[in-house]
Amino acid sequence: MNPQKLLEEIRNGNEKVLIRFYSENRNSFIAYAYKKYGLDHEILKEIYQDAVLAFRNNIVEGRLTQFTCKPKTYLFEIGIHLIGKEIRKKQHEVRMPEHLENTYQDKDADLFSKMEMNENEELIRQELKRIGEKCFKLLYAFYYEKKSMETIAFELNYTNVDSAKSSKYNCFQKLKEAVLKNFSRINLQTN
Amino acid sequence: MEERNSNIELFDSYIRGELSESEKESFDKKLSEDPELKADFEIYLDIVKGIKAASEDYLREKFKEIDLQEKTLLSGRKLSTYLAIAAAIVLFVVVGISVIIKIQQTQKHKEILAQEQQTDSNLISPKDTSESANKPVEPQKPVGERMKLLAMNAYNDYYTQYPNKVFPKSRGEIPVDSFERAMYYYDQQDYLKAEELLKDLKDIKEAQFYYAMTLLSLDKNKTALSLLLKLQTEPTFKFYYPSIWYAGMTCLKLENIEQAILEFQKLTVEKNPYSAQAESILKILKQ
Numbered sequence: 001m002n003p004q005k006l007l008e009e010i011r012n013g014n015e016k017v018l019i020r021f022y023s024e025n026r027n028s029f030i031a032y033a034y035k036k037y038g039l040d041h042e043i044l045k046e047i048y049q050d051a052v053l054a055f056r057n058n059i060v061e062g063r064l065t066q067f068t069c070k071p072k073t074y075l076f077e078i079g080i081h082l083i084g085k086e087i088r089k090k091q092h093e094v095r096m097p098e099h100l101e102n103t104y105q106d107k108d109a110d111l112f113s114k115m116e117m118n119e120n121e122e123l124i125r126q127e128l129k130r131i132g133e134k135c136f137k138l139l140y141a142f143y144y145e146k147k148s149m150e151t152i153a154f155e156l157n158y159t160n161v162d163s164a165k166s167s168k169y170n171c172f173q174k175l176k177e178a179v180l181k182n183f184s185r186i187n188l189q190t191n
Numbered sequence: 192m193e194e195r196n197s198n199i200e201l202f203d204s205y206i207r208g209e210l211s212e213s214e215k216e217s218f219d220k221k222l223s224e225d226p227e228l229k230a231d232f233e234i235y236l237d238i239v240k241g242i243k244a245a246s247e248d249y250l251r252e253k254f255k256e257i258d259l260q261e262k263t264l265l266s267g268r269k270l271s272t273y274l275a276i277a278a279a280i281v282l283f284v285v286v287g288i289s290v291i292i293k294i295q296q297t298q299k300h301k302e303i304l305a306q307e308q309q310t311d312s313n314l315i316s317p318k319d320t321s322e323s324a325n326k327p328v329e330p331q332k333p334v335g336e337r338m339k340l341l342a343m344n345a346y347n348d349y350y351t352q353y354p355n356k357v358f359p360k361s362r363g364e365i366p367v368d369s370f371e372r373a374m375y376y377y378d379q380q381d382y383l384k385a386e387e388l389l390k391d392l393k394d395i396k397e398a399q400f401y402y403a404m405t406l407l408s409l410d411k412n413k414t415a416l417s418l419l420l421k422l423q424t425e426p427t428f429k430f431y432y433p434s435i436w437y438a439g440m441t442c443l444k445l446e447n448i449e450q451a452i453l454e455f456q457k458l459t460v461e462k463n464p465y466s467a468q469a470e471s472i473l474k475i476l477k478q
Contacts, residue, residue, distance in 0.1 A: 049251055136249075144246035180234070
């Protein structure tokens, strides 16, 4: 698949294309990173997953609109950056490799950074499991894949756009109630 | 609820960048002025953040699934490779053993041939009596093996197909009568057709004799022998002596030397067309 087509497919939320891209480059990334940095395979696997997610997010969030190098090279650069972060995190005494320090500036670090975990996030994760698959798919398509309500209504077999919107609102409200309940609990505890 | 719903839609449009510049400015202004709206928006952002985190979890699960599938596939391929290697090793061993056995057999066969040639030179063969005793005598093989060799030689030297003595050779049409037709095929050396016809002619003793001859030609020796032994019970039977003679020959072929000697001895008791040949064979077998 040519780079622009890959970009379009991922931007449009084509999960299969993303998974294929993940699968095609996994072994070469892990082999390369293992040889160069000697990190544990399991850690490299997680870093690689983070790299693919960052790659995907940059496309869907509109930060990456066209490739200036091969998609694989771009992915590897993200992965190497994340390895640098991992090395800094785990071994404070080890300095970041010079070429990595020079390659990425602070704005790039923001570009590739993962979301911070907090209590609400964990609560929402749990709540999403509880409210069911249909709700999750609806919210996933709208907030993560950034699809329009028209597309979602069609893909998820809603009778019309209004019906899909109404369902989205209800699902969102359930999450909000859970967050507010948790917020009250925290306030009660602190008071 | 309507207001809250519209708030969510407004928030959605804001974070998706779907508001016009003026709408965006208006929203930013409201946020700075309305603490309730700001609190609501912060909760909204937390939820969206949570949805995104859960979505990434979902994708990670998908990645793990594909990792597992490929690992399983790879294990299957590795297993197939190992099985193929194991099969190749087994094949190699089997072929190797076969080759070794074949070499040993060839070696043995050569030894047998060499011994056969030696035996030929020692025996007084009815087909070749000129070469006899002047060749050097090699060490003898064990008795059992040597006896088998002698029996085999005797059989090869003395065995001839018994001729058709019941019907004149038919040169024209195939005869209608079963026995006659069977003998026609017997003469034509079409033993399968002859066998087919003769086996049913159980009431005709002569037919049964030729049935035994046919079986010998088809290498069905044990059945032939059993039939020939049955045919020896009546000395008045036309093929009485031939039945004994061919029983002896069959025993030689089956390497049943003791039985062969008994059969040939029967032929030496009184004068008959086979006496002289039987005595010669007995002489060979008793060496």
